[in-house]
Amino acid sequence: MSFSVTEPSPVQKWIAGTLVVVYALITILPLVWIISTSFKSQNDAIAYPPELVSPVTLEGYVNLFSTRTRASAEDLAANPPETWYDEIAAERGTIIVGPSRFGERFLNSVIIGFGSTFLSVFLGTLAAYAFSRYKIPLKDDLLFFILSTRMMPPIAVAIPIFLMFRGLGLSDTHAGMILLYTAVNLSLSVWLLKGFIDEIPREYEEAALIDGYTRLQAFIKVVLPQAATGIASTAIFCLIFAWNEYAFAVLLTSGNAQTAPPFIPTIIGVGGQDWPAVAAGATIFLVPVMVFTILLRKHLLRGITFGAVRK
Amino acid sequence: MAQIRIQNVRKEFGSFTAVASSSFTIEDGEFFMLLGPSGCGKTTTLRMMAGLDLPTSGQIFIDGEEVGQKRARARDIAFVFQMFALYPHMNVRRNISYPLFSQGMSRAEARAKVGEVAEILGITHILDRPVGGLSGGDRQRVALGRAIVRDPKAFFMDEPLGALDAEFRERMAEELRALHDRMRATTVYVTHDQLEAMQMGDKIVVMNHGVVEQFGAPQDIYDWPATRFVAAFIGAPAMNFLDFEGTVGRGATSLRLGDAEIAIPMSRDGRAGALTLGVRPEHIHLDPDAAYRGEVVAVEYMGTTQIVSLRTAHGALKARVPAGQRVAVGASVGLRFDARTLTVFDAANGRALISAANEKVLSHG
């Protein structure tokens, strides 16, 4: 048999593979639990011992998106279900009287999450480029100052922010939340992106300058495409923070701009322990970040090494 | 120290043959060069000798012992990778002594040994410095020290100077060779730089497409290449090749190139058809009386000499002539070839025809 000694042996590969699979199973279990609960009925969801396999129902999703009222047998008979979701509600002795607020909350999350991510990355890229390429007075101090905004948990300054927001009329507005999350994410984005841009040799831009382009054109045509990896991974980090943020959302939003995280727990209050509806909310909530991450996956893998292995 | 013998060694990666059945012997204490273009199989050959790759078939003897299927650590050799591979978190002394501790040597013994090696390399004064601040040359010496310190049977080096700039490369090459002259350790050195191979090697193996093209002393290979590939690969500017249709009979001492009669070393081969006359640039002399003519296309000044590019009826030529000689671009000049130095190649297979001049070098294969 001929093999390269520096290659792992088949046994080593097998052991490594097994470890990876076990680890993946452990980390994926809560996710599986949430998703499977979202397709259970209320009774199955709280059954003890837990059921691994139970009949699939969309009850949780129907409850998540609707407001219902308990109805007597006569009412139910008088209002025969017209659609599949009416039918599901009727089986539980309820009639759907309107949509829930989950849709709006979810939309708020999308607007605020992606809005602040875009802003953080946009401003971060410009700032990082400036820090990387120009002689800026007190550059190191400024960079440290920017980083220092991340040194305490943002929630520690919740009260002043709350007061400022109230004074400025930013409480419970989309703009306010976008601004807040952008401010929190900006230090991360400047530092990460500066690292990536430092890695891009200046010669590329200089070549473009000599080839007849302006600084801004060189930035757009030469730097941005090469920073794509860094921008993508920074965007993911920013989105994950803004998407999952709970404390500020509870504090600063209520009716108008409330995001999904503070809303999901409130679902449980409507008509007892509606775990499937909560699970459905959590499942749907997961989807955008997952899709976003998968779309940018190939950048992320390279990006997480912070450019260390790039030549 | 040891003799290394390679016998019918062959390496396949899937359906790709990296090294086709190769045999040669590296004598004890030799500085041995594996030379060839990238992808020729030289690194694979070295890795097989070192035990980093195992041959598909064939035997490798180190000091008479067959080690072909043994792993690297069972072979007692030192492999110098890219020279800058030092442990960054250790100082120079720790870097050099590291292999000794893994052998279980005592602290005092190791200290003495490191001192001795540092003396040889002239790095005693930096032993306690961190490797981070060292100059390129010192880093390289430290890396060498780590290889030397174990007293291995042989040193294997894979393009150790490849990453350095020209001036520094030359200095390190000289230093390496001087070190070898002091230690006389069997050294196998892989390079694609023919000048490095000529300068440093006692023996050279020239490889191409996994095949050993020629094996011998540098000057012999330079003077009497076995194939057109070797002739083109060694020497700068490369050997000139004049393709022609003609006949070289057994015992012939000249050939016809166009209208000119060119004297050659007496041929021991007879061949007719597509042939190639090989002549080194320094063996072409500008001679107004010579029958063979060429037109001067360009002149490159090199200090002591100048390189004259010429156009002839049989293709482009480069001649190396003294810098003092006046050469005008555009002029037609006579070209005289140094008869004793010429090689004729069979154009079909690229092999040199055996002649009275090269038979001694080429007879042993």
Next chain:
Amino acid sequence: MAEIVLDGVTKRFGDTLALDAVSMRVPDGAFVVLLGPTGAGKTTILRLVSGLDAPDAGTVLIDGQPMASVTPAERNLAMVFQQYSLYPHMSVRENLAFPLKSPRLKTPPDQIAAKIAAVAEVLQISHKLDNKATALSGGEMQRVSIGRALVRRPVAYLMDEPLSSLDAKLRTDLRVELKAIQAETGGTFLYVTHDQIEAMTMATHIGVLDQGRLVQFGSPREIYENPVSLYAASRLGQPRINILPAAVFGAHPAGAASIGLRPEQIVQGEGADSLVKRVERLGDQTRLHLSYRAHDIVTVTDAHTGLTAGDIVKIRPEKPYYFDADGARLA
């Protein structure tokens, strides 16, 4: 094409004086090579000419016009960098088209196609045009970056060690190609290298730089045969010129501190005995490493010399150079 003039140009980076009052004239159509080791100021000169950096004192003139307030783009120069010169996110074709598409030129697409095709032909990269730049070998990459300079007609070409990352064979080929391109276009070239072979074979003029100062400017032959200083003499010649104390060969001019001997200035077979320490065979020539009164000397001899280590060979200087204690040439 244009003439480039540097007039008393000085440049500092922090405390280091990178260029010290350099004055130099690059004639129209000349191939000027700036030669010197790392840190001599070669690249700084290119950057000042290109406008990527501005001088602290002195003037750069292109075609007689002072460049102080002219941006790099407006100078209409082409520059080839040592590395990182191709945009990795573009194909070879896009890389070549990049300078042509600049807002200054706005070349129409059909002309771009024609120019790229012509340059690709010359540099033999036509079959690689649609490859990603990162999929090329080192030699091909460097050809493309040279190609990017050649697609337009700049007033001058600036090249910063364009061949240094390539292997010996390719360097030789591209050297000849560059020289041919220069002959064909009649362009002004300002070329930086630390490789003396490149300097000698390509240059019409060599500028020798030493720690920010231009110490000699002239044709390769002038600098090789008539160096003004020990430093300039050491820049050219392989093997390197031998420098020994002036007195080791006896009589010497007054004030001479050292004697400089190139291999051709050492006559073998006459004079005083020296010991052969090592015979280095390079194929076309053989180098002798000699020991003469405890001094090392390297010289060149016949490729097939019978000398071996331990032999004695007589040597005598022939029209050597003498330098004073500061390294300035005496005779």
